[in-house]
Amino acid sequence: MRILVTGAGGQLGRELIEVLASHEVHGRDHRGLDITDRQAVVKIVEEVRPSWVINAAAYNDVDVAEEASELAFAVNAAGAGYLAEAAARAGAEMVHISTDYVFDGRKGSPYTELDRADPLSVYGRSKYEGELQVQSAHPSACVLRTAWLYGEYGKNFVKAILKAAERGGPLKVVADQVGSPTWTRHLAQAIGELIQTPARGLFHVANAGACSRFEFARAIVQGRVEVQPISATDAARPAPRPANSALDSARWQAAGLRPLPAWESALADYLGEDGRRR
Numbered sequence: 281m282r283i284l285v286t287g288a289g290g291q292l293g294r295e296l297i298e299v300l301a302s303h304e305v306h307g308r309d310h311r312g313l314d315i316t317d318r319q320a321v322v323k324i325v326e327e328v329r330p331s332w333v334i335n336a337a338a339y340n341d342v343d344v345a346e347e348a349s350e351l352a353f354a355v356n357a358a359g360a361g362y363l364a365e366a367a368a369r370a371g372a373e374m375v376h377i378s379t380d381y382v383f384d385g386r387k388g389s390p391y392t393e394l395d396r397a398d399p400l401s402v403y404g405r406s407k408y409e410g411e412l413q414v415q416s417a418h419p420s421a422c423v424l425r426t427a428w429l430y431g432e433y434g435k436n437f438v439k440a441i442l443k444a445a446e447r448g449g450p451l452k453v454v455a456d457q458v459g460s461p462t463w464t465r466h467l468a469q470a471i472g473e474l475i476q477t478p479a480r481g482l483f484h485v486a487n488a489g490a491c492s493r494f495e496f497a498r499a500i501v502q503g504r505v506e507v508q509p510i511s512a513t514d515a516a517r518p519a520p521r522p523a524n525s526a527l528d529s530a531r532w533q534a535a536g537l538r539p540l541p542a543w544e545s546a547l548a549d550y551l552g553e554d555g556r557r558r
């Protein structure tokens with residue numbers, strides 16, 4: 281298959297380029313394609329003539345987005361919509377990546393695809409608007425909500441905790457935010473499977489299970505340094521985050537797609553034998 285990957289310089293984008301290597305993959309990083317440029321989007325889709333467009337581009341700085349709402353909406357909503365429009369016009373299928381931060385976090389159990397989105401932050405609202413624009417321009421697009429991504433490329437929570445642990449403990453980590461940590465490798469492989477099937481629509485795709493940021497940090501440092509629980513209020517981050525955004529991939533499994541491994545085993549595989557990352 282010929283696949284156009286946007287946001288190809290990001291943590292998921294780079295992973296997709298590797299995992300999908302058996303296909304004809306055309307990766308475009310931010311410099312190669314700014315998805316907020318509607319004409320450039322149309323031109324690239326016409327040039328590449330992909331059978332799939334996978335949008336891994338996003339404005340992802342959740343805290344800065346509170347003050348950069350225009351840019352967040354331009355990339356996460358309008359840009360996603362331009363890609364969906366161009367893909368639909370070219371007869372290409374589409375995968376668009378969204379987030380657990382579309383939820384308000386007040387549900388006491390994992391969120392399914394049937395739960396109502398009600399984002400708390402500018403980032404969350406921009407991503408939810410992106411879902412709506414993609415679905416409207418390309419009704420058969422696959423919209424995948426994922427969560428707490430980490431992997432080999434780019435910045436992420438796992439790397440930040442490993443680095444902080446090297447400097448020495450104790451580390452103070454938020455204990456009242458629960459989510460589903462997900463290894464980009466597993467997400468990219470899941471996307472590789474999805475595009476070979478007729479499954480379309482909205483899916484939650486994350487490593488199985490859930491934990492708090494505090495529990496996640498403890499699993500990352502494996503007892504090498506002390507981790508102390510703090511509250512989200514103590515952490516005082518600019519953007520509000522859902523207290524619970526654990527994802528239930530019910531619809532993914534109902535479509536016959538393989539569930540992703542549990543977050544604990546994904547993290548162990550990612551960290552490797554020495555527990556410090558491959």
Ligand SMILES: NC(=O)c1ccc[n+]([C@@H]2O[C@H](COP(=O)([O-])OP(=O)(O)OC[C@H]3O[C@@H](n4cnc5c(N)ncnc54)[C@H](OP(=O)(O)O)[C@@H]3O)[C@@H](O)[C@H]2O)c1
Nearest residue numbers: 287289290291292310314315337338377379426427428429
């Ligand atoms: N990271 C997470 O924990 C997480 C959680 C849930 C969902 N997601 C979603 O998962 C997807 C992948 O995230 P990620 O962690 O791989 O993010 P990432 O590492 O920040 O990658 C996103 C890429 O998009 C690029 N980009 C930004 N603005 C662009 C534009 N206007 N046109 C084209 N490219 C642009 C960025 O390039 P520059 O850096 O050069 O601007 C970056 O390389 C996103 O949709 C994100 O919302 C992420």
